[in-house]
Amino acid sequence: MNFMKWLSGAALGATLMLAASPSLAVTIGFSQVGDEGDWRPAFSKDMQEEAKKESIDLKFADAQGKEEEQLKAVRSFIAQKVDAIVIAPVVVTGWGQVLEEAKKAGIPVFLADRDVDVSDKGLFVTRISADFNLEGRLAGAWLAAASKGNCNIVELQGTVGSAPAIERKKGFEAVISLFPDMKIVKTQSGDFTTEGGKKVMEAFIKATDNLKGVCGVFAHNDNMQLGAIQAMKEAGLKPGKDFLMVSVDYVPAMKEALAAGDANASVELKSAIGKYIYPVMTGWLKDKKDLPKWVKIPSDLHTAATPAN
Numbered sequence: 001m002n003f004m005k006w007l008s009g010a011a012l013g014a015t016l017m018l019a020a021s022p023s024l025a026v027t028i029g030f031s032q033v034g035d036e037g038d039w040r041p042a043f044s045k046d047m048q049e050e051a052k053k054e055s056i057d058l059k060f061a062d063a064q065g066k067e068e069e070q071l072k073a074v075r076s077f078i079a080q081k082v083d084a085i086v087i088a089p090v091v092v093t094g095w096g097q098v099l100e101e102a103k104k105a106g107i108p109v110f111l112a113d114r115d116v117d118v119s120d121k122g123l124f125v126t127r128i129s130a131d132f133n134l135e136g137r138l139a140g141a142w143l144a145a146a147s148k149g150n151c152n153i154v155e156l157q158g159t160v161g162s163a164p165a166i167e168r169k170k171g172f173e174a175v176i177s178l179f180p181d182m183k184i185v186k187t188q189s190g191d192f193t194t195e196g197g198k199k200v201m202e203a204f205i206k207a208t209d210n211l212k213g214v215c216g217v218f219a220h221n222d223n224m225q226l227g228a229i230q231a232m233k234e235a236g237l238k239p240g241k242d243f244l245m246v247s248v249d250y251v252p253a254m255k256e257a258l259a260a261g262d263a264n265a266s267v268e269l270k271s272a273i274g275k276y277i278y279p280v281m282t283g284w285l286k287d288k289k290d291l292p293k294w295v296k297i298p299s300d301l302h303t304a305a306t307p308a309n
């Protein structure tokens with residue numbers, strides 16, 4: 001075969017390969033909150049695996065729970081001229097300036113999982129996430145039904161200032177406020193960690209003479225609930241039997257706690273959400289068509305009766 005013939009054959013092959021490629025070859029910077037609990041590392045792993053499947057070059061930055069680290073990461077993505085940036089923001093505040101910088105540089109920003117509080121919604125393309133307020137309402141509705149609308153509740157809040165802590169609390173309170181005999185008697189942040197949940201529950205147990213008069217525990221995530229369960233058991237209490245236990249995430253360790261009867265219900269927050277996030281991003285990068293400001297991922301409530309999956 002002469003060289004010219006070989007060259008045109010090779011060029012045709014390369015063109016066909018490109019045309020058959022399922023998605024655009026893009027570089028995406030992803031600023032992740034950190035690795036707290038069981039849900040977040042599962043989400044990070046999924047984002048990395050899905051990126052590989054989609055031939056996306058993913059630059060991953062773990063902010064270790066610090067907003068200042070996220071701001072640094074986003075600025076570094078801007079300097080590297082990535083095609084798009086995904087942010088799962090630690091807290092809702094403090095984002096205006098850096099989002100302006102991304103906009104000026106012509107780099108689109110997508111929010112994943114958590115929200116930001118900015119007046120100009122044009123600073124990001126869309127947010128792809130579950131409805132945290134709905135999760136709080138589902139937990140509240142389950143507890144109202146299970147306690148027949150009569151329950152003194154202790155609450156373990158997530159990271160102060162984060163979208164899930166704000167919205168889950170709001171949603172939960174909106175439902176229990178419909179029941180005159182349901183109220184939150186103690187509430188504190190356990191920062192979405194098992195250790196945090198355990199520490200806060202130990203303090204609640206001390207302050208309430210072994211949870212006297214308490215009927216239920218609402219934790220903004222499963223890891224805090226798992227820590228609370230440990231603390232309650234160590235104090236000789238019976239979570240899941242003498243106390244109604246409801247939380248959010250439905251991670252594997254919570255499925256075990258539900259099966260063992262130590263917990264009663266968990267609202268699922270899907271962690272395998274790269275398959276929702278990347279198609280929205282790559283679709284937008286191709287056609288730049290307006291998207292709704294929020295692409296919602298569904299949530300369901302599970303109990304021990306839910307078939308294992």
Ligand code: AHR
Binds near residue numbers: 038113164192220269
């Ligand atoms: O933003 C979602 C929350 O963050 C999850 O419920 C929690 O486990 C995580 O840390």
